[in-house]
Amino acid sequence: MLGAACVMPCMAQTGSAGPANVCMSELQQNLLTLAPHTASPPDSNGGFINRIASCNSWQNFFYLNWPARAGQAGVPDQQAPFGAPQPTVWQTFISPDQVFLPNGQQPAPWGQAAVGADVPPAVAAQVRSGKLRVLRHVVKFTDRQARLQDLEQVDGLVLYDQKTNPVYYEVALNKTLYDYIVGNRLYELKSQSAYAATRAIAPPVGSFEIKAAWKILSGAETSSGRFFTTSAYVIPPGGKGSVQTVGLVGLHVFAGGGSDTQGNSAGLWATFAQVDNAPLANQAQPAITYSFYNPASNAVSNTPVKVNGKQVPAVTQVTQVWPDDSDAAAVTKYAQGLIGAGAAKAPWQYYKLINTQWPRGAYSATPPKPQNAPLSLTTPAGPPNTQQLLNPVIETYMQVTQAQNAAQRSCMACHAYGKVADPQAKFATGFSFLFGRAQAAPGNKGAAPR
Structure with a gap:
């Protein structure tokens, strides 16, 4: 089934004005309604196309x-x-x-962490x-990720706005x-590796993993409504925390979809962006005030400012290398x-x-055999639908021209390296880096099965 399957009562679509229903x-x-329900996973990739994915x-x-809904983490208020000015569903996620607690401790019950x-x-x-986020660092990809704490991107570099x-x-x-991780004791290093030795780890159908990027707003940006x-x-590096509007x-x-017959996670990747972030290269619009681009600047786009080989705080000139x-x-317009x-x-x-990405391969409910990382992006059904999926404000410095190994510039190409936490094991974790955070319980620090 390729349509939107309601996992909770659907609300009626509001209004009929606007572009034709693509x-x-x-x-x-109808695959898209303004209602709080999820879409079906791509369980039959032979008929899954970009429009449906979008x-x-x-x-x-x-x-x-x-x-x-107040007091119910992860549940929409229908x-x-x-x-409406309330925390969103994903903002109440964990x-x-x-x-993944110190010493492989068992996590608290959902909603009580x-x-x-x-x-x-x-x-x-x-x-x-x-209602209140916590920002500590500027790292997108690190074992210290928590709430709104990361400053560096996947390549260890920091993105700075125009201020x-x-x-x-x-x-x-x-x-x-969360239930998948806790129910299978995947939060503890050795039990995680023991599990992965017999069956593939992969985010199940219905699971969501979110990565968000936030900027501190000026008064004008806040009141713009955009x-x-x-x-x-906000806790800046080496500084004192304060409440800011971001x-x-x-x-x-x-969106996890379980595992296909090759041990890949048959899910759906998507990346969204605020429309004023940055222009396409050489296509800046004079009427737009960009958050990460200054038309008067001669700085090289998507390049960090470094002194003695180390990045220093300086405005980043950002452009979007690949078009949406x-x-x-078309679906965004609708x-x-x-x-x-x-x-x-x-x-x-x-x-x-911006775009979507998914592996080609039919979904299988039977747990496949474990595989080592990195997972292959190409299944018997072929390669992913696209080889490029980057967000200019999440992977700013990974944007390269098509001649610069562009085939490896995507969510799947990066997350194919996701593996279990045991440094002596190579079991893949279904295109997710989350599982690499697991720590060993006291007395469980020996080598796990490989």
């Missing part, structure tokens, strides 16, 4: 960014309109450091509810993925029309889908 399937099934990704975007010793008691309750403020990153996972905003307790500028979404996928752009008709004041109409 999300109507050949079977006359419709499904936008449906997941609506669900993940729907206002959450009485609230899209864009962070990796709340699952601690918020961190460096969070003042006065704001801890707001953090637990999702020389760093962009912050966070990772979050939903209850389905950003999804939230309050964050705006969402990028969002990676990995044409199907993604989705923005739905938002404009049903939630005209919501900032989500100023976000776009």
